[in-house]
Structures are given as structure tokens and as C-alpha cells.
Amino acid sequence: MKEGPDIALIGSLIGDPARANMLTALMGGRALTPTELATHAGITLQTASSHLSKLEAGGLLTQRKQGRHRYYQLAEDEVGLMLENLMGFAASRGMNRHRPGPKDPALRKARVCYNHLAGDYGVRMLDSLIAAKQIEVAGDDLALTDAGQIRIEALGISYASLKKSRRPICRTCLDWSERRSHLAGSLGEALLTLFLDKGWAKRENNSRAIRFTDSGEKAFSGLFPQ
Amino acid sequence: MKEGPDIALIGSLIGDPARANMLTALMGGRALTPTELATHAGITLQTASSHLSKLEAGGLLTQRKQGRHRYYQLAEDEVGLMLENLMGFAASRGMNRHRPGPKDPALRKARVCYNHLAGDYGVRMLDSLIAAKQIEVAGDDLALTDAGQIRIEALGISYASLKKSRRPICRTCLDWSERRSHLAGSLGEALLTLFLDKGWAKRENNSRAIRFTDSGEKAFSGLFPQ
DNA sequence: TTCATACTTCGATGGTAGTCGAAGCATTAA
DNA sequence: TTAATGCTTCGACTACCATCGAAGTATGAA
Incomplete structure (x- = not known):
């Protein structure tokens, strides 16, 4: 069969x-x-x-x-989405490879999900963008609103260059630690790159964890209020 | 690591x-x-x-x-969602176990996804419910609107009994053939049960495929216009 | 009781896949 | 050229696990 x-x-x-x-x-x-x-x-x-x-x-x-x-x-992005999804399922079944260690809270707070931001910060960012009506939910898909386009241009992200690529600009990715979606797609990637470029956050070596600096925390909270 | x-x-x-x-x-x-x-x-x-x-x-x-x-x-529902998700990924990579056979179109048209309706019909149903503002999209989650509650009561589904369970009433499930979401959760289950009970549709033996009767097709199209 | 059905557990087997040592190929540097 | 680094390929070994036969347990029927 x-x-x-x-x-x-x-x-x-x-x-x-x-x-x-x-x-x-x-x-x-x-x-x-x-x-x-x-x-x-x-x-x-x-x-x-x-x-x-x-x-x-x-x-x-x-x-x-x-x-x-x-x-x-x-x-491709799909591979990352599928893996994050599997991790979410595994986490919900208590299939952990380690007793939660010191790194664990850092991972849950902010981490890289292939090319975009995940964890508490990732989820908060998407929530904030939706609340500000800069991203809207249309069925399965996320769409950048006009206000959203103005907003990202103000941050120094070129909407035109995002649009060139065949990849979706906005897309949801299920967060395994928060069990809710965060922002993936080319915009998700661009935003994470922005944070790193501005020095607001840094990747840890040999880990998916992302550490925000003090000024980075403030800037992030200012940009994406809860 | x-x-x-x-x-x-x-x-x-x-x-x-x-x-x-x-x-x-x-x-x-x-x-x-x-x-x-x-x-x-x-x-x-x-x-x-x-x-x-x-x-x-x-x-x-x-x-x-x-x-x-x-x-x-x-x-649990989560297991079905995870599996359907994996199937979607596998299908997108061309990982098929068979050259598409005669059963394939039937599966894509309508099939059981654990306990709810999937395939073209499943996706159309959710789209129609959203368009009629009977279900609304709130971030990751789906929510039944007031109009939606009235609607399902009219179909003979008790909102109160759905609400009793700890399971979510509405929830999305990614369809592997359509690559879009259809309706899962206790309402998704109740609706499929309704179709089967009314004789609008029948399960095929040893297959996930669902076959709608002629009158079932009409009733379905009437209830969930495109 | 006796027999039949449904399923699990035990034990043995066989195949497959993960593993690494050794050798081979490609690129870079001197 | 020679040497070093980075990686692949080959071959052999081993361990694991899917598989099934046979025996054991449980439920139901006669």
C-alpha cells in the first residue's frame, strides 16, 4: 500500500x-x-x-x-524550516540529548535558525511587526505591507533587492523553543544580517546561540516593542 | 556540540x-x-x-x-502534523516511492490527514471559511469567529462540546500535495466526521483517499464556495 | 476443558551501514 | 619540484538491527 x-x-x-x-x-x-x-x-x-x-x-x-x-x-530555506519543525516535535516529546545545560537559556533567548533570528527574540520581532501592521498574515503566507516597506527601507534594507530574488520575502518558521512562528525568508535573513552588521548582536562560536550587546538590546527593544 | x-x-x-x-x-x-x-x-x-x-x-x-x-x-494531532509536514518536504524533493499511479489524483483531490480532510478539498474548505470571515488568522493560530460559531452550530456541530476538549479547535496543517494549509484541530475532525456521517463522502479501503458522492460534491461546493 | 485467534517474547541469522586505516587526488605554498 | 593541507575513495571490519521461526501468553469460542 x-x-x-x-x-x-x-x-x-x-x-x-x-x-x-x-x-x-x-x-x-x-x-x-x-x-x-x-x-x-x-x-x-x-x-x-x-x-x-x-x-x-x-x-x-x-x-x-x-x-x-x-x-x-x-x-534551501525549506531544509532549515523542516529541521526546525522536527526539532519542535522532538522537544515536545522530551527527546533531548542533554540535561538542559548552561547554554540552553541562551539558545532559547536568541539563536540562528539557518539564516534568520529564532528564539524568544525572533518570535517577539515577528509579533511586533504584525502588531504594527508592517507585516500582515494572509492565510499561510506573510506579506509586507506598504508601511512595512517604508519601515525596512528606513532601516537600510532595500526592498527592491529583496524583491529581485525568487525566494519569498516573508515566511513563517515554527520555533521549537517558543512553539510559535518567527520570521524567515529573505527579509528575516536581511534583518539578522543588519543586527550583526550594526554590532547589536554577535554569533557565538560553535553554537547557534546569539548574544545581544547591551546597546543591541536597547536598539532591538526600541525597534520592536512588545 | x-x-x-x-x-x-x-x-x-x-x-x-x-x-x-x-x-x-x-x-x-x-x-x-x-x-x-x-x-x-x-x-x-x-x-x-x-x-x-x-x-x-x-x-x-x-x-x-x-x-x-x-x-x-x-x-496526538502533533504526530499527524509532523508527518504531513515531512511528506510535504519529501514531495518537494521528488522523493516518491512510486511513479504517480491511478490513485494519485484521488489522493490529491481529497484524503484523510489523520482525522481531518486534506488535499484540494481540504485547502479549499479552509480558504472558503477564511474568506467568509468564519475563521480568522491570528498570527500562527486560527480562531473561530462569532459568525463561525453560528455557522457550525447550523451544521449540527456543537461549539460547546468542541470547547470542552483541551485540544485546539482550529489549527493549520500543511498539505503536502497543495503546499498550503488545510484545517486541522477538533473542528477539522468534526467537519470530516460530518461529511462521512451525511454520506457525502466515503473512505476508500486501505487508502487515505476520500471519494465524494455526486450529491456530496454539490453540498460541499454549496457550503464552501470558492 | 479444548481449540483457535491475536499478539508478544526469545533466539538465531543475515545484511547493511557506519566506522576508520591506508592510499590516492587536488590545491596551495615555498 | 617538494612538501603540506584538505578531502575523497577503497577496503576491511564490526556492530547493530530488521527479520523470521519457534515458543509462550492472553483472550475468546465451543
């Missing part, structure tokens, strides 16, 4: 702990080399290489060569 | 073809016995039994004994 798409294929790709660790590491948004991914997963380079080619063949990762390095990253 | 929830655990549960087939079969919404599930998966009863206890331990399935039968079903 074989019906519909093959979930076993993706399942088995994600089901191996080493591969799952690599995917989680890549949720940090940076493109990583096989060597880096191997240490994240706690395996040798050879084994990592074999896993990576499987993930690439499965369409989860893409790869680009640069000199003698190879950089792997998640293939 | 172990961070966040353990996606490998769910991945490996879903990653086995036999288990994936059982889960897919259970997406049909009916509770099934180990014997039935074994034939769906093409394995013996002993093997099925072992798989089922793993799925139950993982929190994906629940079981109830009835006489000398055991009935398995998806543990």
Missing part, C-alpha cells in the same frame, strides 16, 4: 546521529567544511565525507569549492 | 521503511491492529510487533486493547 511521498528516505538521512549533528551544526547558518563538520559530529574526516555525499545526494545540502576547501550548507 | 532536541531519534524511527509504511497507513485515521499494519508494511506479525513497541516507546503511537485485538493509532 505505497502511497504518497517517501518519508523513510528523509527519515533515514536524519536518523543517523552523526548526520543529525552535522545538520544541527549547519542550522547555525555558516557554511562549514568537512573537517569542521567531522569534529562537530565526533567522527573522522573519511566518515564525514561519506555522510556528506549522502546528504548532498538527498538534496539536503549543497556544496561549493573554494580553493582547497569545500563548504557545505543547507540546500 | 550537542545542542537542542534530538532529531536523530525521530529520524531513525521514521527512517525504517516498514515503520514509515505503518505510520503512513495510520495517517488514514483509523486505528489498526498489528496484523493489519504488518500486511501494510509487508512484514510478518513478529517484526511488526517489535516495530510497534518502538514507535510507542518513542511517543508516536498509542495503543488500546479491546478483547484480543490491539488497536494502534497516532498518539
Whole structure:
């Protein structure tokens, strides 16, 4: 009784702990080399290489060569959304790999979700944008309003350049720690880039966590009041 | 660098073809016995039994004994949502287990998604309810409006009884064939039950497909105009 | 009781996939 | 050229797990 798409294929790709660790590491948004991914997963380079080619063949990762390095990253936004979604489900079942450690609160507060902001801050940002009617909810999709366009231009994000890309500008992504949506899509990416560029927030090394500076906190709260 | 929830655990549960087939079969919404599930998966009863206890331990399935039968079903709405979501992702990657067969169009038109209506009809129904302002979108969640409450009472669905349960009344579920949301939650379930009870639609055996009768089609189109 | 059905548990088997050492290829630097 | 780094490919090993036969348990029927 074989019906519909093959979930076993993706399942088995994600089901191996080493591969799952690599995917989680890549949720940090940076493109990583096989060597880096191997240490994240706690395996040798050879084994990592074999896993990576499987993930690439499965369409989860893409790869680009640069000199003698190879950089792997998640293939598309959809991959990140799917993974975050799975994490949400796993979290709701209490499937945690660790007793909640010191890093955990930081992750829940603010973290990178592939290329955009997630965690409490991510959710608050989207809520605030919707409350200010700068983003509106239309069925499944999010749409930037006229007021929203003016707003992001004022922040120094070019609406025209966002529109050029074929990717959706706004899109929802289910947050595993908050169990609510935050903002993904090219605007979500642009906003996170803005925070980092302005020095309001910094990525932690080897972690998805994002640390806001004091001035960054203030600026963020000013821009996106609750 | 172990961070966040353990996606490998769910991945490996879903990653086995036999288990994936059982889960897919259970997406049909009916509770099934180990014997039935074994034939769906093409394995013996002993093997099925072992798989089922793993799925139950993982929190994906629940079981109830009835006489000398055991009935398995998806543990909660969330499991169905997660699976439908994964199917959507798999479909978008072209991971299909079969060349699209004769059953495929029927599945895309209308099918059971655990306990509610999915496919083209499911999506149209939700769109229509939103357009009529009987359901409104509030951030992530769907909410039944006053007009919506009156409407469903008129259809013979008791709002009070829906409200009693702790489950959300309305909730979105991403449709893998349409790539848009349809209506899940207790109202989604009640509406599907209504269609079946009124004889407007019938489940096909051993399939998730739902076949609307001629009069059912008319009634449906009348209730939920495009 | 006896028999039949439904299912689980045990035990053995076999295949597959993750793992790593060693060797090979490609790029860069000197 | 030579050497070093980064990565892949090959081959062998191992461990795990899906699988099924056989035996055991539970419920129901006769």
C-alpha cells in the first residue's frame, strides 16, 4: 500500500546521529567544511565525507569549492524550516540529548535558525511587526505591507533587492523553543544580517546561540516593542 | 556540540521503511491492529510487533486493547502534523516511492490527514471559511469567529462540546500535495466526521483517499464556495 | 476443558551501514 | 619540484538491527 511521498528516505538521512549533528551544526547558518563538520559530529574526516555525499545526494545540502576547501550548507530555506519543525516535535516529546545545560537559556533567548533570528527574540520581532501592521498574515503566507516597506527601507534594507530574488520575502518558521512562528525568508535573513552588521548582536562560536550587546538590546527593544 | 532536541531519534524511527509504511497507513485515521499494519508494511506479525513497541516507546503511537485485538493509532494531532509536514518536504524533493499511479489524483483531490480532510478539498474548505470571515488568522493560530460559531452550530456541530476538549479547535496543517494549509484541530475532525456521517463522502479501503458522492460534491461546493 | 485467534517474547541469522586505516587526488605554498 | 593541507575513495571490519521461526501468553469460542 505505497502511497504518497517517501518519508523513510528523509527519515533515514536524519536518523543517523552523526548526520543529525552535522545538520544541527549547519542550522547555525555558516557554511562549514568537512573537517569542521567531522569534529562537530565526533567522527573522522573519511566518515564525514561519506555522510556528506549522502546528504548532498538527498538534496539536503549543497556544496561549493573554494580553493582547497569545500563548504557545505543547507540546500534551501525549506531544509532549515523542516529541521526546525522536527526539532519542535522532538522537544515536545522530551527527546533531548542533554540535561538542559548552561547554554540552553541562551539558545532559547536568541539563536540562528539557518539564516534568520529564532528564539524568544525572533518570535517577539515577528509579533511586533504584525502588531504594527508592517507585516500582515494572509492565510499561510506573510506579506509586507506598504508601511512595512517604508519601515525596512528606513532601516537600510532595500526592498527592491529583496524583491529581485525568487525566494519569498516573508515566511513563517515554527520555533521549537517558543512553539510559535518567527520570521524567515529573505527579509528575516536581511534583518539578522543588519543586527550583526550594526554590532547589536554577535554569533557565538560553535553554537547557534546569539548574544545581544547591551546597546543591541536597547536598539532591538526600541525597534520592536512588545 | 550537542545542542537542542534530538532529531536523530525521530529520524531513525521514521527512517525504517516498514515503520514509515505503518505510520503512513495510520495517517488514514483509523486505528489498526498489528496484523493489519504488518500486511501494510509487508512484514510478518513478529517484526511488526517489535516495530510497534518502538514507535510507542518513542511517543508516536498509542495503543488500546479491546478483547484480543490491539488497536494502534497516532498518539496526538502533533504526530499527524509532523508527518504531513515531512511528506510535504519529501514531495518537494521528488522523493516518491512510486511513479504517480491511478490513485494519485484521488489522493490529491481529497484524503484523510489523520482525522481531518486534506488535499484540494481540504485547502479549499479552509480558504472558503477564511474568506467568509468564519475563521480568522491570528498570527500562527486560527480562531473561530462569532459568525463561525453560528455557522457550525447550523451544521449540527456543537461549539460547546468542541470547547470542552483541551485540544485546539482550529489549527493549520500543511498539505503536502497543495503546499498550503488545510484545517486541522477538533473542528477539522468534526467537519470530516460530518461529511462521512451525511454520506457525502466515503473512505476508500486501505487508502487515505476520500471519494465524494455526486450529491456530496454539490453540498460541499454549496457550503464552501470558492 | 479444548481449540483457535491475536499478539508478544526469545533466539538465531543475515545484511547493511557506519566506522576508520591506508592510499590516492587536488590545491596551495615555498 | 617538494612538501603540506584538505578531502575523497577503497577496503576491511564490526556492530547493530530488521527479520523470521519457534515458543509462550492472553483472550475468546465451543
